[in-house]
Amino acid sequence: MESKVQEQTTPKDLSSEAPGTLTKSSSMGDQPWQEWVAPVVDILAKVPEYVGEFFSEYKQPLTTVGLLLLAIISVKIIVAVLGAIDDIPLLAPLLEMVGLGYTAWFVWRYLWKASNRKELLAEFDAIKNQMFGDNA
Incomplete structure (x- = not known):
């Protein structure tokens, strides 16, 4: 009976080393969502490295595509400005x-x-x- 009373007054989460401190529960690491979170965190941590490798590997084609897009945008802006000038009587x-x-x-x-x-x-x-x- 004495052990039953002791179990009731000593919760599982309290540390016996220092009064009033909580210990980690062993059941927290067994949750199923943590199986999915760890790989996602690993992938997200490596994203800057992946992006850096991608840009270093495809630097020249990306530069060419960027210059082509810039040229197309510039031509569209020039055509719009000339159209606006043409509308002035x-x-x-x-x-x-x-x-x-x-x-x-x-x-x-x-x-x-x-x-x-x-x-x-x-x-x-x-x-x-x-x-x-x-x-x-």
Whole structure:
């Protein structure tokens, strides 16, 4: 009878080493959800490593795909801006007139006479040498 009273007053969760401290229950590790949690935690812990390996292995194709997407997005933005400019009254015809005027000036200044064409070629060669060096 004395042992029965002692069992009732000493709960299983209390530590006998230090009064008032709880011990780990052995039944906590036997729960079925922990069988599924451990592999998921392991996989999630290795995700940065997997991503790093993937990017290091496929660096050039990913760069190419990224540049293609960037080019497509840039073209769409430019088309949208030009469409918005075209919707402004009198601005599109004004810009067309400016473009035609500059084209006429360029033809008159550089392409009309042979001496002016030689001058234009000399300017192109100077720019090419400045950019790529004298060996180009």
